[in-house]
Structure formats: structure tokens, C-alpha cells
Amino acid sequence: MPVVWGAVRGRVVFDSSHHHLFVEQQSSGFSWTGSRSLLLTDQPAVYVHDTGGLGSPAIIALDPAADPDATIGLADRSTRLVADLRLPQGRSIRLTSGELPEPALAALTGLRGRLMPDAATTDFISPCAVSVTPWYESEPDRSAQDGEESDDSAPAELMAYVVVAGGRLQLRSRGKIPLEWPVNRVTVTPAGQSAVELRGGALLGGHFLTGATLHLVTPLVRRAFLAVIGSAGPGPSTVGTSAPVSVRGLGGAGARKADCVLSDDALEFQSPDTQRVLAHFDLDDTHLRIAGTAERFVVFNPAHGPVTVECASEVFGRRLYGNARLRGAAERTLTSGVLPAELADGRPVACAFAPDGMRVKGSGVNLRIAYESIRTVEAEPGPPRAEMRLTTERTDLRIVAQAELVQALHTEVRAWGNACAGAGQIPDMLRAAVGLEEDYLLYTVFGPFYELHAALLGDVGADGLGAPIPPPGSPEERSRVAAVLQVGIGELQAHLDQVGHVLPAFLRHRDACLLAAVTGGAEPDWLKAGEARLRAAFAPVQRAAAETAQLAGQLSRVMDLDPAALPKVSYAGAALSFGAAALLNPVFAVSGISQAYSSHAQGEQRKAQVTAQSERGWAMVLDRWNALVGTALPVLGYVLTENAFGLRWESARRIGQELRAAPEAARVPVLRAVARRLATLDVMRRYPGGSGVRLRRGEIADHLRAAREAVRTPRFLDF
Numbered sequence: 001m002p003v004v005w006g007a008v009r010g011r012v013v014f015d016s017s018h019h020h021l022f023v024e025q026q027s028s029g030f031s032w033t034g035s036r037s038l039l040l041t042d043q044p045a046v047y048v049h050d051t052g053g054l055g056s057p058a059i060i061a062l063d064p065a066a067d068p069d070a071t072i073g074l075a076d077r078s079t080r081l082v083a084d085l086r087l088p089q090g091r092s093i094r095l096t097s098g099e100l101p102e103p104a105l106a107a108l109t110g111l112r113g114r115l116m117p118d119a120a121t122t123d124f125i126s127p128c129a130v131s132v133t134p135w136y137e138s139e140p141d142r143s144a145q146d147g148e149e150s151d152d153s154a155p156a157e158l159m160a161y162v163v164v165a166g167g168r169l170q171l172r173s174r175g176k177i178p179l180e181w182p183v184n185r186v187t188v189t190p191a192g193q194s195a196v197e198l199r200g201g202a203l204l205g206g207h208f209l210t211g212a213t214l215h216l217v218t219p220l221v222r223r224a225f226l227a228v229i230g231s232a233g234p235g236p237s238t239v240g241t242s243a244p245v246s247v248r249g250l251g252g253a254g255a256r257k258a259d260c261v262l263s264d265d266a267l268e269f270q271s272p273d274t275q276r277v278l279a280h281f282d283l284d285d286t287h288l289r290i291a292g293t294a295e296r297f298v299v300f301n302p303a304h305g306p307v308t309v310e311c312a313s314e315v316f317g318r319r320l321y322g323n324a325r326l327r328g329a330a331e332r333t334l335t336s337g338v339l340p341a342e343l344a345d346g347r348p349v350a351c352a353f354a355p356d357g358m359r360v361k362g363s364g365v366n367l368r369i370a371y372e373s374i375r376t377v378e379a380e381p382g383p384p385r386a387e388m389r390l391t392t393e394r395t396d397l398r399i400v401a402q403a404e405l406v407q408a409l410h411t412e413v414r415a416w417g418n419a420c421a422g423a424g425q426i427p428d429m430l431r432a433a434v435g436l437e438e439d440y441l442l443y444t445v446f447g448p449f450y451e452l453h454a455a456l457l458g459d460v461g462a463d464g465l466g467a468p469i470p471p472p473g474s475p476e477e478r479s480r481v482a483a484v485l486q487v488g489i490g491e492l493q494a495h496l497d498q499v500g501h502v503l504p505a506f507l508r509h510r511d512a513c514l515l516a517a518v519t520g521g522a523e524p525d526w527l528k529a530g531e532a533r534l535r536a537a538f539a540p541v542q543r544a545a546a547e548t549a550q551l552a553g554q555l556s557r558v559m560d561l562d563p564a565a566l567p568k569v570s571y572a573g574a575a576l577s578f579g580a581a582a583l584l585n586p587v588f589a590v591s592g593i594s595q596a597y598s599s600h601a602q603g604e605q606r607k608a609q610v611t612a613q614s615e616r617g618w619a620m621v622l623d624r625w626n627a628l629v630g631t632a633l634p635v636l637g638y639v640l641t642e643n644a645f646g647l648r649w650e651s652a653r654r655i656g657q658e659l660r661a662a663p664e665a666a667r668v669p670v671l672r673a674v675a676r677r678l679a680t681l682d683v684m685r686r687y688p689g690g691s692g693v694r695l696r697r698g699e700i701a702d703h704l705r706a707a708r709e710a711v712r713t714p715r716f717l718d719f
Contacts, residue, residue, distance in 0.1 A: 009063060010043030013110035014081070021098030022081075029091030031055055038083055038095055044114040046070050046085060048093060060087050067115045068174040073129030073159040074108075078194070078215035081108070082159065105217050116161060116172070124164040124228040126216060132158040132171060133213040134179075140207055153205030162214055164228050167275040169198075179204055179212070182259045184275050185242055186211075188229050194222050201241030201262075206315045208241060239263065243316040248308040249348040249363045250278045260309065262319060267299065267326065269307070279304040283325035289333045289340050289350070291405040294320045298340035298348045298401070306340045306348035306362050334408045341405060344387070344398035351399070353412050355419075360397065369395060371417040379410050381687050381696065388413075407687045414679030421675070423667040427656040429674045434652045436681035438641050439701040443685070444503065445541060445640060446633050447700045448495050451693050452488040453629050456481055462699035466707065468626040471619060478618070482555075485625070489552045496545040504534035511651055514677070517669040518662040526654055530647060537643035540636040547628055555621050634707035 016022040016038040024036055033053025040046060045063035052058060062070055062085065071084040081097040081104075100108075113125030133156070140154035160171040164183060171179040179202050186200030191213060199211040216222040240263030247269055248255045258269045258278055267281040281288055281301055289300040292309075294317030300306040311317050320326060333339065339351045349362035360367040373392040380387045386406035390397045390413065399409065418429065454460050456469050472478035508531045512523045659670060685698030 008039065008041060008047065009045050010041030011110060012039060012041050013107050014038070014040040014104065016095065016097070019097055019100065019104065023096055023098075025094045025096055027091075027093040029087070029089065030093065036093060036095070040072065040083075040108075040111065042110045042112065042114060044070075044111065046072075046083075046087075048085065048087060048091075060089075060091060062087050065115060066117055067129075067161075067172075070115055071129065071174060072111065072115060073131075074105075074215070074217060075131055075157065075159055077133075078105075078131040078217050102218075106220075109218055109221055113161060113163075116163075118165075122163050122165040124162070124225055126162040126221065126225075129159045129161050129173065130217060131215040132160055132162070132179075133215070134158065134204055134209050135211045135213070137208040137210055154207045155205075162216065162225065164225070166273060168272065169229075179209070182242055182261070182270055182272070182275060183229060185239055185259070185261055185270070186229075187239065188226065190222065190226070194219050196222060196225065200239055203241070203243055203313060203315055208315070208319065240266070240268075241316070241319055243311065243313050244272065245269070245312075246310040247278070248310075248346060249306055250304070255308075255310070255346075260311065260316075262316075262323065262326075264323070265325070269309075279307060283323070283329065286332075287338075288329045289336065289338050290326060290330045291333050291340050292402055294318065298342060300338065300340040300348075300350045306350045308342055308346065308348040334404060337412075339401075339405055339409050339412070341399045341401040341409065344400055349399070351409055351412075353416050355416070358413060358416065360399075367395065367397070369397070371413075371420050374413070374417060377410060377413055379406055379683075379686060381406070386687075403687060407683060410686070411676070411679050411683045414683055415672075415676040418675030418678050419672045421671070423659075423664070423671050426659055426667070426671055426674050427652075429678050430652040430656060431649075433674070433678045433681055434645075434648050436678070436685070437648055438645070439685045439698055440681055441641055441644060442637050442701040442704050443689070443697040445496075445499050445538075446544070446637055446704060447689060447697060448492055449544075449629055449633055450700045450703065451689065451695060452484070452492065453625075454693075454695055455488070456484055456625075459694060462695055462703055465695075465700075465703045466630070468630065469622050471622060485555055485621070489548060489555065492548050493545065493552065496541055496548060500535075500538060500541050500545065504531050504538060507534060507648075510677070511655065514655055514670060514673050515658055517666045517673075518658055524654075524658070527651070530651060533647055534644065537647055538640065540640045540643070544628075544633065544636055547624075547632060551621065551624055551628065554617070554624065557617065630707070631711055634704055634711050637704045638708045 022038070027036065030036060030050050031053045034051040034055070034057070035053075036051075037049045038046070039049070043063060044065045045061060046065040047062075048060045050058045050060065069086045071082075073082050074080065075082050075096075076099075079099045081095075081100060083093075083095045085094075086092050109127040111127045113119040113122070113127055115128065116122075116125060119125050134154075136154060158171060158173060158178065160173040160178070163170045163172055167183050169181045169183050169186060170177050181198075181200045181202055186198050188199075189197050191197045194217060195213055195215045197211065197213055201211075202209045214225075216225055240261045242259050242261045245258055245260040246255045247258045250256070250258075250269065257272055259272050261268045261270060265283055267283060269278040269280075270276065271278055281299055281304070285301055287301045290297055292298050294311060295314075296308070296310050297320075298306050298308050311320070337353050340348065341351060342348055343362070343365065347363050347365060349360050349365050352359045352361070357368045357370040360369070369390070369392060374390060375393070376389070376391045378389045381403045385400050386403040387398060387400045388406050388410055390399070399406070401409070421429065450465055453465060453469070457464060457467060460467070469481070472481050508527060511527055511530075515524065515527075659667060662670075685701065686696060688694060688696050
């Protein structure tokens with residue numbers, strides 16, 4: 001029986017009554033017993049004929065039709081039609097066909113993408129949504145455990161319009177753009193009868209792609225696509241993973257959108273509108289500098305000046321951090337004379353240092369600040385970012401960056417300022433440095449104990465370090481504290497081993513570096529002999545190490561925990577930031593080490609609970625830990641600094657003697673080295689030991705000194 005369609009507008013490009021394999025998958029608002037047929041025209045319009053079953057037949061028209069109300073696509077390598085329609089009066093229907101013959105596929109090309117409202121303004125658009133096969137860098141796990149939903153963020157097939165417009169290749173699906181590439185950053189080659197293989201990195205639902213296969217319905221459509229792609233240019237200069245970012249410092253003071261293209265060898269920024277390369281950074285360039293977080297960083301080389309980059313994609317940020325060459329440049333940055341940062345108003349700048357002054361250059365900024373003119377240098381370590389304020393009679397400069405870079409910048413300013421002194425002041429500077437070494441030794445040896453103590457208390461400030469750890473009130477809190485202790489004490493043991501074996505040799509090596517210009521690199525005998533005396537001075541560390549080992553043994557006996565199942569997180573904390581002193585974590589930062597540990601308490605880790613039988617042993621562990629940090633460490637800190645102070649003072653005196661007999665030319669590099677040591681020791685105590693730690697090094701040293709005075713001492717009989 002023929003179907004009467006009524007007043008059909010436009011040329012018919014598909015009629016389901018001629019394809020008996022068409023199946024109705026889901027419908028709403030239609031008769032229960034009838035059947036539906038579909039007709040598409042290039043008006044564009046959609047007609048659905050409802051036979052009505054026991055009722056009257058009806059024809060429902062969507063005219064004009066537009067995506068996403070009328071989603072028409074080809075699935076299974078563009079061989080099977082899928083129609084998903086939202087029709088007037090609240091009706092909806094989803095239909096699918098079997099494999100279509102070539103004449104039907106050719107007829108569908110008559111749609112010419114007209115279901116997309118802006119089809120006429122595109123350089124190329126597929127007739128309808130077509131099948132796209134993504135190529136994933138690593139095959140995603142699509143298996144779902146019992147009671148879990150499968151991850152739909154990595155589909156094996158997409159059904160999307162292929163659109164080329166404004167220099168971009170886009171896949172559009174139901175009003176969204178899940179994938180897009182800059183046209184001149186991809187390579188395209190024919191594959192099969194009507195498909196093309198596209199190579200170029202992109203992001204899809206948090207997964208990295210190396211490319212995709214586009215199934216373009218017919219050879220005629222593929223030919224049109226290749227013609228448009230071929231007119232984009234001679235070929236890509238950099239093919240890598242691309243993502244949209246916001247940049248500042250390239251062609252104007254304000255922020256602008258750009259495509260960031262990252263390959264193994266280069267970081268490149270391209271205008272999304274004109275395809276013009278805005279900046280190209282060779283990752284092997286020795287002049288490349290980069291600092292910040294994967295969410296917001298500043299990149300610099302002399303050719304392009306400093307550029308601020310803001311990346312909204314956490315996944316792409318991890319890709320940035322995972323590039324070994326990019327991280328190598330970040331590590332070089334903190335030890336070089338050029339430091340990229342931002343002013344308080346967001347303008348990117350590069351800070352360089354020379355004997356005659358500090359230079360700050362960037363977009364609309366070109367300053368030279370003589371060290372003698374600097375009145376104050378103040379810093380606030382953050383969070384979320386650190387800031388340094390430098391004032392002169394004419395300048396009030398505020399520079400913001402990650403804490404590690406601001407600390408390096410602060411140190412450079414202090415070191416070059418100290419180096420303005422005369423060579424005759426070296427002995428005084430050495431004595432001043434010895435005075436600051438007390439903070440250095442107290443923090444270096446005992447600081448990690450108090451960072452762990454702060455994590456156990458809940459990431460407290462310096463004023464809360466004297467509080468004891470209370471017994472946990474809930475099983476979840478008990479499990480968290482147990483995990484912090486189990487992992488943290490293991491880290492402390494490794495730390496104390498390094499202190500006992502490495503720190504005396506390190507101090508001797510640093511003193512030898514000061515004298516290298518005078519002695520020609522040879523180490524004086526008195527300096528070699530001093531290392532053995534330093535090892536004896538550090539004997540109190542062994543007492544702390546022994547107590548820590550006993551505490552670890554007692555903890556393992558009373559805690560019903562499997563150490564292998566606990567998170568292996570460094571107690572020093574981490575943040576996704578570019579720099580030698582931190583592990584880039586983001587764009588995407590961990591605010592404190594207690595959060596890094598407490599995350600294990602969700603899910604399977606909650607099974608690791610302390611048993612009721614170990615309550616007494618649990619209380620003893622906490623009492624022992626509280627006694628260690630509250631009483632033993634302050635006393636050990638006092639003994640260590642008293643033992644070492646005389647030796648360090650003697651080293652400073654001997655170095656001064658060596659310098660007095662040295663020629664004038666040899667004193668200049670020594671002056672700079674001593675100036676840097678003094679600056680480093682002074683600045684170091686003003687900052688935390690890592691991006692996941694709130695406590696400043698100096699705050700921990702001050703607490704140790706104050707705790708030492710509060711420790712109860714025996715009553716000795718006067719004589």
C-alpha cells in the first residue's frame with residue numbers, strides 16, 4: 001500500500017519505505033500499535049508518517065529542520081543511517097537502518113549539511129553527521145566493574161558533522177564541538193573508497209588522540225574535502241597535540257585566544273583565526289625559560305620575549321608537564337640569570353641580573369633598577385601564588401609567580417645587592433652567614449618532622465605546632481592518621497639517613513666552592529679534616545633516627561595496615577608547577593600534605609582500619625610521637641646547633657684567613673659566592689620547603705628555639 005506524504009517540500013533524499021531494514025528503536029507521542037516511516041528532503045525538512053494502528057494515520061512535519069532537533073547521521077563506518085528526531089507537540093523518535101546500498105548513500109549527499117544552520121558559511125561540511133573513528137594514544141579501559149557505569153568519555157566511534165571553517169577542522173555533534181584541529185596542523189591521506197586518515201594530536205573527553213579516520217560517505221564527498229584541506233597551505237610546520245589556550249604578551253597588551261601545539265621538540269602558538277604562527281619555542285633552545293604551573297605559566301626566549309599562557313584543560317596541562325624537554329627548561333630556569341614571571345596586573349616580564357642592576361622587560365615594560373637604589377624587598381609566599389614587592393624612590397614593583405621562582409628571584413636580588421660590598425667586607429659577611437646557618441640546620445634536619453606533625457594536626461600554621469596529636473575520634477580519621485604516620489615515618493627514616501651521611505660532606509663541599517678561586521680548586525687539609533668533626537657534631541641526629549625507627553616498629557605492630565596499599569606520596573608535598581623544587585601537579589595544586597594523604601580514606605582504603613584490640617598500642621604510638629616532637633627534638637636541636645656552631649665559626653675564620661693572602665683578582669668571585677650564600681640563607685627561611693607546605697622554614701626554626709626554652713629541665717644542685 002503506497003504511503004501518502006502530503007505536500008512534500010524539497011527534493012527527496014531518503015525514503016525509509018524503500019528500505020525495509022529500517023527499525024524504530026524508541027518513540028514517544030505516537031500510537032502504540034502503528035508503525036512509522038521517515039522521509040528526508042533537502043528543504044531541509046523531515047516528515048514522519050504514523051500509520052496509527054487502530055487510529056487515524058498522521059503525517060508530522062519538522063519544516064524547516066535543523067540540528068540538533070533533527071540529528072541525521074551515518075554510523076558503522078558511514079554505512080548505516082541513524083535518525084534522532086524531536087518533533088512538534090512533544091513527539092520524539094529514534095530510527096536506524098541496516099547497511100544502505102551505494103545509491104541511497106549517494107542520495108543522502110543531497111542534504112549537503114543543510115541541517116546545520118551555518119552550512120552556507122563553511123568551506124566544507126559533510127552531507128550529514130558521519131562516522132568518525134578516533135585513534136587513541138593508549139587504548140582506554142571501557143570495562144565496567146559490578147555496580148559501576150562504563151566510561152563514555154572515550155567512544156570507539158563518533159557520529160559528527162565534519163566541518164572546515166575559519167582555518168579549523170571541527171567535528172560537530174548535537175550542538176557541541178567535541179574535537180577540533182587547526183587545519184594547517186594536520187596531515188590527511190585517503191584510505192579505502194571514501195575515507196581519509198587524519199594525523200594530528202587532540203583531546204577527546206580527557207583522552208589524547210593521535211588522529212582519526214573520517215568516513216565521508218562517497219568518493220565525491222571525500223574529493224571535495226581533500227580539495228579544501230589541500231588549499232590550507234603547503235603543510236604543517238609542527239604537528240603535535242593542540243589545545244586552545246589564552247596568551248598574553250604577543251601582539252598587544254591584552255589576552256588573546258590561540259592554539260597551543262606541543263610536539264616532542266617544539267611549543268608553538270598559532271592564531272585560531274588567521275593560522276599565523278604567533279610564537280615558536282624550540283624546546284632544545286638553551287635560551288628557553290619557563291616557569292609557573294601547567295594551568296598558568298610564562299615562557300620566554302630572546303626572540304619572542306615573555307608570554308603568559310593560560311590553559312583551561314587539566315589533561316593538556318599534564319601533557320605539558322610530561323614533556324621532558326619542557327621540564328628540563330623549567331629546571332634550568334631556577335638556576336639561570338633570566339627568570340620569567342608576571343607583574344601584578346598580569347603582564348608577562350623577564351627579570352635579568354647584571355652587575356649594574358636588575359632589568360625587567362616585557363610588553364610595555366623596560367626597567368633598570370640599580371641595586372643601591374632598592375629600599376625594601378618583601379615577599380608573600382602565597383597561596384595561590386607568591387608575590388615579591390620591590391620598592392625604590394621611583395618604583396613600586398610587584399612580581400607574582402610560583403613560590404619557587406619568587407624565592408629564586410628574591411635570592412638573586414639579595415645576592416647581587418650583597419655583591420655591591422667591597423672585598424674587605426667578606427669576613428663580616430661570612431660571620432653573618434654563620435649566624436643564619438642555625439635556621440638552616442634546624443630546618444634541614446628537623447623541619448620534616450614538623451611538616452608531618454602539621455599534616456597530622458590538619459595542616460596547621462606555625463602557632464599550632466606545639467599542640468599534641470589528639471586520639472582520632474572516628475574510624476575514618478584514625479585510618480587517615482595511621483596512613484600519614486605509616487608513610488611519613490618511612491620518609492623520615494630515609495631523610496635522616498641522608499642527613500647523617502650526606503650533610504657533613506655537603507657543608508664541606510660548599511666551603512670548598514668558596515675557596516676554589518683562591519686555591520685553584522684544591523681543597524685545604526684543614527677543610528678535609530673538618531668533615532670528621534662535623535660528623536661527630538651531627539651525632540644527635542642518630543638519636544632522632546633511633547627513636548623514629550622504634551616508633552616505626554611499634555606502629556607496624558599495632559596498625560592493621562598493609563604498607564603496600566598506602567599512597568606513596570612524598571611528605572614534602574607536590575603541586576603541578578614547573579620548577580626544579582616541585583613536581584608539576586595543576587594546574588592543579590594540592591593545598592597541603594594532609595589532603596594528599598587523606599584522599600586514600602575514600603573507597604577501598606577505608607578497609608584499612610585500626611582494630612579495637614590495638615587501642616592501647618595506638619595511644620602509646622601517639623604519646624611517643626608527641627613526646628618526640630614536643631620534647632626530644634627541641635633538645636636535640638639545641639645540642640646539634642651548639643656542637644656545630646663552633647665548627648662553622650672556625651671554618652668562616654679560616655676561609656677569611658685564606659682570602660687575606662689571596663691576590664685581589666681572586667677576591668671578586670669569592671665576594672660574589674659569599675654574597676649569594678648570605679642571600680640564600682636569608683631568603684630560604686622566609687619561604688616554605690615546598691609548594692604543598694604552609695610552614696615557612698624560619699617559622700619551624702623559631703618554633704624549635706621557643707620549644708627548647710619551654711622544655712622542663714632537671715633540677716641541678718648549685719655548687
